[in-house]
Amino acid sequence: MGHARDIEDLIDLMARLPGLGPRSARRAVLMLLKKRGPLMAPLAQAMAHVALTAKDCTRCGNIGTTDICPICADDRRATGEICVVEDVADLWAMERTGAFKGRYHVLGGTLSALDAVGPEDLRIPRLVARVAEEGLREVILALNLTVDGQTTAHYIADVLEGSGVQVTSLAQGVPVGGELDYLDDGTIGAALRARKRF
Amino acid sequence: MGHARDIEDLIDLMARLPGLGPRSARRAVLMLLKKRGPLMAPLAQAMAHVALTAKDCTRCGNIGTTDICPICADDRRATGEICVVEDVADLWAMERTGAFKGRYHVLGGTLSALDAVGPEDLRIPRLVARVAEEGLREVILALNLTVDGQTTAHYIADVLEGSGVQVTSLAQGVPVGGELDYLDDGTIGAALRARKRF
Ligand SMILES: [Zn+2]
Numbered sequence: 544m545g546h547a548r549d550i551e552d553l554i555d556l557m558a559r560l561p562g563l564g565p566r567s568a569r570r571a572v573l574m575l576l577k578k579r580g581p582l583m584a585p586l587a588q589a590m591a592h593v594a595l596t597a598k599d600c601t602r603c604g605n606i607g608t609t610d611i612c613p614i615c616a617d618d619r620r621a622t623g624e625i626c627v628v629e630d631v632a633d634l635w636a637m638e639r640t641g642a643f644k645g646r647y648h649v650l651g652g653t654l655s656a657l658d659a660v661g662p663e664d665l666r667i668p669r670l671v672a673r674v675a676e677e678g679l680r681e682v683i684l685a686l687n688l689t690v691d692g693q694t695t696a697h698y699i700a701d702v703l704e705g706s707g708v709q710v711t712s713l714a715q716g717v718p719v720g721g722e723l724d725y726l727d728d729g730t731i732g733a734a735l736r737a738r739k740r741f
Numbered sequence: 742m743g744h745a746r747d748i749e750d751l752i753d754l755m756a757r758l759p760g761l762g763p764r765s766a767r768r769a770v771l772m773l774l775k776k777r778g779p780l781m782a783p784l785a786q787a788m789a790h791v792a793l794t795a796k797d798c799t800r801c802g803n804i805g806t807t808d809i810c811p812i813c814a815d816d817r818r819a820t821g822e823i824c825v826v827e828d829v830a831d832l833w834a835m836e837r838t839g840a841f842k843g844r845y846h847v848l849g850g851t852l853s854a855l856d857a858v859g860p861e862d863l864r865i866p867r868l869v870a871r872v873a874e875e876g877l878r879e880v881i882l883a884l885n886l887t888v889d890g891q892t893t894a895h896y897i898a899d900v901l902e903g904s905g906v907q908v909t910s911l912a913q914g915v916p917v918g919g920e921l922d923y924l925d926d927g928t929i930g931a932a933l934r935a936r937k938r939f
Protein backbone atom coordinates (compact mmCIF):
# COMPACT_ATOMS: atom_id res chain seq x y z
CA MET A 544 0.00 0.00 0.00
CA GLY A 545 3.04 2.28 0.00
CA HIS A 546 2.87 2.98 3.71
CA ALA A 547 4.25 1.26 6.74
CA ARG A 548 2.85 -1.95 8.21
CA ASP A 549 2.39 -0.07 11.53
CA ILE A 550 0.00 2.36 9.89
CA GLU A 551 -1.88 -0.50 8.22
CA ASP A 552 -2.26 -2.19 11.61
CA LEU A 553 -3.65 1.01 13.09
CA ILE A 554 -6.20 1.29 10.28
CA ASP A 555 -7.27 -2.32 10.84
CA LEU A 556 -7.84 -1.67 14.56
CA MET A 557 -9.74 1.56 13.89
CA ALA A 558 -11.96 -0.25 11.36
CA ARG A 559 -13.27 -2.43 14.21
CA LEU A 560 -14.97 0.55 15.85
CA PRO A 561 -18.74 0.89 15.34
CA GLY A 562 -19.54 3.47 12.69
CA LEU A 563 -16.18 3.15 10.96
CA GLY A 564 -15.59 0.84 8.02
CA PRO A 565 -12.25 0.21 6.30
CA ARG A 566 -12.57 3.37 4.21
CA SER A 567 -13.57 5.75 6.99
CA ALA A 568 -10.95 4.17 9.26
CA ARG A 569 -8.34 5.03 6.63
CA ARG A 570 -9.57 8.60 6.44
CA ALA A 571 -9.56 8.89 10.22
CA VAL A 572 -5.99 7.59 10.40
CA LEU A 573 -4.89 9.97 7.63
CA MET A 574 -6.36 12.87 9.58
CA LEU A 575 -4.57 11.64 12.71
CA LEU A 576 -1.31 11.36 10.77
CA LYS A 577 -1.63 14.98 9.72
CA LYS A 578 -2.39 16.05 13.28
CA ARG A 579 0.14 13.87 15.05
CA GLY A 580 0.98 16.44 17.70
CA PRO A 581 -2.34 18.16 18.37
CA LEU A 582 -4.66 15.15 18.09
CA MET A 583 -3.07 11.73 17.59
CA ALA A 584 -0.71 11.81 20.55
CA PRO A 585 -3.32 13.17 23.03
CA LEU A 586 -5.92 10.68 21.77
CA ALA A 587 -3.52 7.76 22.14
CA GLN A 588 -2.64 8.91 25.63
CA ALA A 589 -6.27 9.42 26.71
CA MET A 590 -7.14 5.98 25.36
CA ALA A 591 -4.23 4.27 27.07
CA HIS A 592 -5.09 6.02 30.32
CA VAL A 593 -8.74 4.99 30.21
CA ALA A 594 -7.86 1.43 29.14
CA LEU A 595 -5.68 1.21 32.21
CA THR A 596 -7.93 2.91 34.76
CA ALA A 597 -11.49 2.06 33.66
CA LYS A 598 -13.35 -0.35 35.85
CA ASP A 599 -16.92 -1.49 36.51
CA CYS A 600 -18.53 0.05 39.59
CA THR A 601 -18.70 -2.79 42.11
CA ARG A 602 -22.15 -1.64 43.21
CA CYS A 603 -24.09 -0.84 40.02
CA GLY A 604 -21.94 -1.95 37.08
CA ASN A 605 -21.53 1.55 35.62
CA ILE A 606 -18.12 2.10 34.02
CA GLY A 607 -15.85 4.67 35.61
CA THR A 608 -12.38 5.00 36.97
CA THR A 609 -13.17 4.35 40.63
CA ASP A 610 -14.39 1.26 42.50
CA ILE A 611 -17.62 3.09 43.29
CA CYS A 612 -18.92 5.24 40.43
CA PRO A 613 -19.77 8.97 40.90
CA ILE A 614 -23.50 8.22 40.95
CA CYS A 615 -23.24 5.54 43.64
CA ALA A 616 -20.86 7.79 45.59
CA ASP A 617 -23.31 10.71 45.51
CA ASP A 618 -25.55 10.62 48.61
CA ARG A 619 -28.09 12.95 47.00
CA ARG A 620 -28.92 10.10 44.64
CA ALA A 621 -30.03 7.83 47.48
CA THR A 622 -33.67 8.52 46.60
CA GLY A 623 -34.89 4.99 47.25
CA GLU A 624 -35.44 4.59 43.49
CA ILE A 625 -33.18 2.47 41.34
CA CYS A 626 -33.29 2.29 37.56
CA VAL A 627 -32.39 -1.08 36.03
CA VAL A 628 -30.82 -0.92 32.57
CA GLU A 629 -29.33 -3.54 30.29
CA ASP A 630 -26.19 -1.71 29.41
CA VAL A 631 -23.93 1.21 30.35
CA ALA A 632 -25.00 2.89 27.08
CA ASP A 633 -28.56 2.97 28.43
CA LEU A 634 -27.39 4.44 31.74
CA TRP A 635 -25.60 7.21 29.86
CA ALA A 636 -28.68 7.81 27.69
CA MET A 637 -30.85 8.07 30.81
CA GLU A 638 -28.37 10.42 32.50
CA ARG A 639 -28.34 12.71 29.49
CA THR A 640 -32.05 13.38 29.98
CA GLY A 641 -31.43 14.58 33.53
CA ALA A 642 -34.91 13.21 34.30
CA PHE A 643 -33.86 10.56 36.81
CA LYS A 644 -32.42 11.51 40.18
CA GLY A 645 -31.87 8.06 41.69
CA ARG A 646 -29.24 5.40 41.18
CA TYR A 647 -28.82 2.66 38.61
CA HIS A 648 -28.26 -1.02 38.24
CA VAL A 649 -26.61 -2.21 35.03
CA LEU A 650 -27.52 -5.82 34.26
CA GLY A 651 -24.84 -6.28 31.63
CA GLY A 652 -27.26 -7.80 29.10
CA THR A 653 -30.53 -9.66 29.03
CA LEU A 654 -31.60 -13.21 29.74
CA SER A 655 -31.40 -15.20 26.55
CA ALA A 656 -32.26 -18.84 26.05
CA LEU A 657 -30.66 -18.73 22.62
CA ASP A 658 -27.32 -17.42 23.90
CA ALA A 659 -27.59 -19.41 27.15
CA VAL A 660 -27.52 -16.28 29.31
CA GLY A 661 -29.01 -17.03 32.74
CA PRO A 662 -29.66 -14.76 35.76
CA GLU A 663 -26.27 -15.60 37.27
CA ASP A 664 -24.57 -14.33 34.08
CA LEU A 665 -26.13 -10.90 34.68
CA ARG A 666 -26.12 -8.68 37.78
CA ILE A 667 -29.55 -10.01 38.86
CA PRO A 668 -28.44 -11.64 42.15
CA ARG A 669 -26.65 -8.37 42.93
CA LEU A 670 -29.87 -6.45 42.25
CA VAL A 671 -31.85 -8.66 44.63
CA ALA A 672 -29.17 -8.10 47.28
CA ARG A 673 -29.26 -4.33 46.76
CA VAL A 674 -33.03 -4.21 47.19
CA ALA A 675 -32.59 -5.74 50.63
CA GLU A 676 -29.42 -3.89 51.63
CA GLU A 677 -30.34 -0.41 50.46
CA GLY A 678 -33.99 -0.40 51.59
CA LEU A 679 -35.18 0.61 48.13
CA ARG A 680 -38.70 1.86 47.61
CA GLU A 681 -38.97 1.44 43.85
CA VAL A 682 -37.22 -0.53 41.13
CA ILE A 683 -37.78 1.05 37.70
CA LEU A 684 -37.21 -1.41 34.87
CA ALA A 685 -35.82 0.56 31.91
CA LEU A 686 -35.15 -2.41 29.69
CA ASN A 687 -35.42 -2.38 25.92
CA LEU A 688 -38.80 -3.38 24.50
CA THR A 689 -37.32 -6.40 22.80
CA VAL A 690 -38.32 -10.00 23.50
CA ASP A 691 -35.21 -10.64 25.61
CA GLY A 692 -35.54 -7.28 27.37
CA GLN A 693 -39.13 -7.98 28.37
CA THR A 694 -38.39 -11.59 29.34
CA THR A 695 -35.74 -10.20 31.65
CA ALA A 696 -38.14 -7.58 33.04
CA HIS A 697 -40.71 -10.25 33.89
CA TYR A 698 -38.08 -12.45 35.47
CA ILE A 699 -36.88 -9.60 37.70
CA ALA A 700 -40.45 -8.66 38.66
CA ASP A 701 -41.05 -12.31 39.67
CA VAL A 702 -37.86 -12.52 41.68
CA LEU A 703 -38.65 -9.28 43.55
CA GLU A 704 -42.25 -10.35 44.22
CA GLY A 705 -42.80 -10.26 47.98
CA SER A 706 -39.68 -8.23 48.71
CA GLY A 707 -41.90 -5.22 49.38
CA VAL A 708 -40.29 -3.08 46.70
CA GLN A 709 -42.50 -1.53 44.04
CA VAL A 710 -41.52 -2.63 40.54
CA THR A 711 -42.38 -0.23 37.71
CA SER A 712 -41.37 0.03 34.09
CA LEU A 713 -40.90 2.80 31.55
CA ALA A 714 -44.16 3.37 29.77
CA GLN A 715 -45.38 5.53 26.95
CA GLY A 716 -42.92 6.99 24.51
CA VAL A 717 -40.65 4.04 24.05
CA PRO A 718 -41.48 2.57 20.63
CA VAL A 719 -41.81 -1.21 20.38
CA GLY A 720 -38.49 -2.76 19.43
CA GLY A 721 -36.80 0.52 20.24
CA GLU A 722 -33.46 0.70 21.99
CA LEU A 723 -32.95 3.38 24.62
CA ASP A 724 -29.60 4.52 23.37
CA TYR A 725 -31.14 5.56 20.02
CA LEU A 726 -34.02 7.57 21.46
CA ASP A 727 -34.04 11.32 21.85
CA ASP A 728 -33.80 12.68 25.38
CA GLY A 729 -37.36 14.03 25.42
CA THR A 730 -38.84 10.63 24.62
CA ILE A 731 -36.89 8.94 27.37
CA GLY A 732 -37.83 11.65 29.86
CA ALA A 733 -41.54 11.37 28.99
CA ALA A 734 -41.40 7.59 29.30
CA LEU A 735 -39.81 7.92 32.70
CA ARG A 736 -42.39 10.36 34.02
CA ALA A 737 -45.29 8.22 32.76
CA ARG A 738 -43.90 5.00 34.18
CA LYS A 739 -46.49 2.50 35.30
CA ARG A 740 -46.64 -0.34 37.76
CA PHE A 741 -45.17 -3.47 36.17
CA MET B 742 -22.96 12.40 32.82
CA GLY B 743 -22.41 9.76 35.48
CA HIS B 744 -19.04 8.71 34.17
CA ALA B 745 -15.53 9.92 34.74
CA ARG B 746 -14.11 13.12 33.28
CA ASP B 747 -11.35 11.01 31.67
CA ILE B 748 -13.92 9.07 29.68
CA GLU B 749 -15.66 12.28 28.66
CA ASP B 750 -12.33 13.68 27.44
CA LEU B 751 -11.76 10.55 25.38
CA ILE B 752 -15.20 10.88 23.77
CA ASP B 753 -14.49 14.54 22.93
CA LEU B 754 -11.22 13.61 21.21
CA MET B 755 -12.82 10.74 19.30
CA ALA B 756 -15.61 13.05 18.12
CA ARG B 757 -13.01 15.10 16.24
CA LEU B 758 -12.31 12.22 13.85
CA PRO B 759 -13.91 12.43 10.39
CA GLY B 760 -17.00 10.23 10.17
CA LEU B 761 -17.62 10.27 13.91
CA GLY B 762 -19.96 12.77 15.57
CA PRO B 763 -20.56 13.12 19.32
CA ARG B 764 -23.04 10.25 19.34
CA SER B 765 -21.00 7.77 17.34
CA ALA B 766 -17.89 8.75 19.29
CA ARG B 767 -19.76 7.82 22.46
CA ARG B 768 -20.76 4.48 21.02
CA ALA B 769 -17.20 3.83 19.87
CA VAL B 770 -15.85 4.63 23.33
CA LEU B 771 -18.47 2.41 24.98
CA MET B 772 -17.42 -0.45 22.73
CA LEU B 773 -13.78 0.24 23.60
CA LEU B 774 -14.65 0.27 27.31
CA LYS B 775 -16.21 -3.15 26.97
CA LYS B 776 -13.20 -4.47 25.08
CA ARG B 777 -10.51 -2.80 27.15
CA GLY B 778 -8.10 -5.72 26.89
CA PRO B 779 -8.63 -7.06 23.38
CA LEU B 780 -9.16 -3.74 21.55
CA MET B 781 -8.74 -0.54 23.55
CA ALA B 782 -5.24 -1.21 24.89
CA PRO B 783 -3.82 -2.45 21.55
CA LEU B 784 -5.43 0.47 19.68
CA ALA B 785 -4.00 3.01 22.14
CA GLN B 786 -0.60 1.41 21.81
CA ALA B 787 -0.68 1.27 18.00
CA MET B 788 -1.75 4.91 17.90
CA ALA B 789 0.92 6.08 20.32
CA HIS B 790 3.53 4.14 18.36
CA VAL B 791 2.53 5.65 15.01
CA ALA B 792 2.23 9.14 16.52
CA LEU B 793 5.80 8.77 17.70
CA THR B 794 7.35 7.15 14.63
CA ALA B 795 5.39 8.56 11.68
CA LYS B 796 7.26 11.00 9.48
CA ASP B 797 6.99 12.54 6.04
CA CYS B 798 9.26 10.95 3.42
CA THR B 799 11.95 13.57 2.77
CA ARG B 800 11.85 12.77 -0.93
CA CYS B 801 8.17 12.52 -1.90
CA GLY B 802 6.13 13.61 1.14
CA ASN B 803 4.42 10.24 1.62
CA ILE B 804 3.82 9.37 5.28
CA GLY B 805 5.69 6.40 6.68
CA THR B 806 7.92 5.47 9.53
CA THR B 807 11.25 5.91 7.75
CA ASP B 808 13.07 8.95 6.34
CA ILE B 809 12.67 7.50 2.86
CA CYS B 810 9.30 5.80 2.27
CA PRO B 811 9.04 2.21 0.96
CA ILE B 812 8.10 3.43 -2.52
CA CYS B 813 11.07 5.80 -2.82
CA ALA B 814 13.33 3.09 -1.38
CA ASP B 815 12.17 0.53 -3.96
CA ASP B 816 14.49 0.62 -7.00
CA ARG B 817 11.94 -1.19 -9.14
CA ARG B 818 9.81 1.95 -8.95
CA ALA B 819 12.48 4.09 -10.62
CA THR B 820 10.52 3.97 -13.89
CA GLY B 821 11.22 7.55 -14.87
CA GLU B 822 7.54 8.36 -14.21
CA ILE B 823 6.41 10.35 -11.23
CA CYS B 824 2.82 10.88 -10.19
CA VAL B 825 2.03 14.21 -8.54
CA VAL B 826 -0.83 14.17 -6.03
CA GLU B 827 -2.24 16.76 -3.66
CA ASP B 828 -2.42 14.62 -0.61
CA VAL B 829 -1.24 11.36 0.95
CA ALA B 830 -4.85 10.13 0.74
CA ASP B 831 -4.60 10.40 -3.05
CA LEU B 832 -1.30 8.50 -3.06
CA TRP B 833 -2.93 5.70 -1.08
CA ALA B 834 -5.94 5.72 -3.42
CA MET B 835 -3.62 5.46 -6.44
CA GLU B 836 -1.61 2.66 -4.82
CA ARG B 837 -4.74 0.66 -4.12
CA THR B 838 -5.44 0.46 -7.85
CA GLY B 839 -2.03 -1.12 -8.45
CA ALA B 840 -2.13 0.66 -11.84
CA PHE B 841 0.90 2.88 -11.33
CA LYS B 842 4.40 1.43 -11.07
CA GLY B 843 6.43 4.62 -10.66
CA ARG B 844 7.02 6.94 -7.73
CA TYR B 845 5.03 9.82 -6.29
CA HIS B 846 5.30 13.41 -5.28
CA VAL B 847 2.88 14.66 -2.63
CA LEU B 848 2.34 18.41 -2.90
CA GLY B 849 0.65 18.76 0.47
CA GLY B 850 -2.25 20.79 -0.90
CA THR B 851 -3.03 23.08 -3.81
CA LEU B 852 -2.23 26.64 -4.68
CA SER B 853 -4.95 28.88 -3.34
CA ALA B 854 -5.21 32.64 -3.62
CA LEU B 855 -8.03 32.61 -1.08
CA ASP B 856 -6.02 30.77 1.55
CA ALA B 857 -2.77 32.47 0.52
CA VAL B 858 -1.08 29.18 -0.38
CA GLY B 859 1.82 29.81 -2.74
CA PRO B 860 4.25 27.40 -4.51
CA GLU B 861 6.75 27.65 -1.65
CA ASP B 862 4.06 26.45 0.79
CA LEU B 863 3.76 23.23 -1.21
CA ARG B 864 6.42 20.73 -2.35
CA ILE B 865 6.63 22.39 -5.79
CA PRO B 866 10.28 23.58 -5.57
CA ARG B 867 11.13 20.05 -4.41
CA LEU B 868 9.33 18.64 -7.48
CA VAL B 869 11.31 20.86 -9.84
CA ALA B 870 14.50 19.73 -8.15
CA ARG B 871 13.54 16.07 -8.45
CA VAL B 872 12.84 16.39 -12.17
CA ALA B 873 16.42 17.55 -12.63
CA GLU B 874 18.06 15.20 -10.10
CA GLU B 875 16.26 12.00 -10.98
CA GLY B 876 16.27 12.36 -14.76
CA LEU B 877 12.54 11.83 -14.97
CA ARG B 878 10.87 11.10 -18.30
CA GLU B 879 7.27 11.91 -17.37
CA VAL B 880 5.43 13.85 -14.68
CA ILE B 881 1.82 12.69 -14.35
CA LEU B 882 -0.40 15.29 -12.72
CA ALA B 883 -3.07 13.44 -10.72
CA LEU B 884 -4.62 16.47 -9.10
CA ASN B 885 -8.28 16.81 -8.24
CA LEU B 886 -10.48 18.36 -10.93
CA THR B 887 -11.30 21.30 -8.71
CA VAL B 888 -10.48 24.93 -9.50
CA ASP B 889 -7.50 24.97 -7.13
CA GLY B 890 -6.33 21.54 -8.32
CA GLN B 891 -6.34 22.61 -11.94
CA THR B 892 -4.75 26.00 -11.19
CA THR B 893 -1.97 24.08 -9.49
CA ALA B 894 -1.67 21.69 -12.44
CA HIS B 895 -1.26 24.58 -14.87
CA TYR B 896 1.27 26.26 -12.63
CA ILE B 897 3.37 23.09 -12.45
CA ALA B 898 3.15 22.56 -16.22
CA ASP B 899 4.40 26.14 -16.72
CA VAL B 900 7.24 25.73 -14.27
CA LEU B 901 8.39 22.48 -15.89
CA GLU B 902 8.14 23.95 -19.41
CA GLY B 903 11.54 23.61 -21.06
CA SER B 904 12.88 21.12 -18.53
CA GLY B 905 12.52 18.39 -21.12
CA VAL B 906 10.16 16.28 -19.00
CA GLN B 907 6.82 15.28 -20.46
CA VAL B 908 3.91 16.56 -18.37
CA THR B 909 0.68 14.57 -18.58
CA SER B 910 -2.50 14.50 -16.57
CA LEU B 911 -5.13 11.94 -15.64
CA ALA B 912 -7.80 11.98 -18.29
CA GLN B 913 -11.10 10.28 -18.85
CA GLY B 914 -12.90 8.70 -15.96
CA VAL B 915 -12.36 11.34 -13.36
CA PRO B 916 -15.66 13.19 -12.96
CA VAL B 917 -15.53 16.99 -12.83
CA GLY B 918 -15.30 18.18 -9.23
CA GLY B 919 -14.45 14.64 -8.18
CA GLU B 920 -11.87 13.88 -5.55
CA LEU B 921 -9.54 10.94 -6.12
CA ASP B 922 -9.91 9.47 -2.67
CA TYR B 923 -13.65 8.94 -3.21
CA LEU B 924 -13.36 7.24 -6.61
CA ASP B 925 -13.44 3.51 -7.14
CA ASP B 926 -10.21 1.82 -8.08
CA GLY B 927 -11.33 0.97 -11.63
CA THR B 928 -12.11 4.59 -12.45
CA ILE B 929 -8.72 5.76 -11.25
CA GLY B 930 -6.95 2.99 -13.16
CA ALA B 931 -8.78 3.83 -16.39
CA ALA B 932 -8.00 7.52 -16.00
CA LEU B 933 -4.35 6.69 -15.52
CA ARG B 934 -4.12 4.47 -18.58
CA ALA B 935 -5.88 7.07 -20.77
CA ARG B 936 -3.74 9.93 -19.53
CA LYS B 937 -3.11 12.66 -22.09
CA ARG B 938 -0.45 15.27 -22.69
CA PHE B 939 -1.15 18.30 -20.51
ZN1 LIG C 1 -22.19 2.74 40.59
Ligand SMILES: [Zn+2]
Nearest residue numbers: 798801810813
Ligand atom coordinates in the same frame (compact mmCIF):
# COMPACT_ATOMS: atom_id res chain seq x y z
ZN1 LIG D 1 8.82 8.71 -0.63
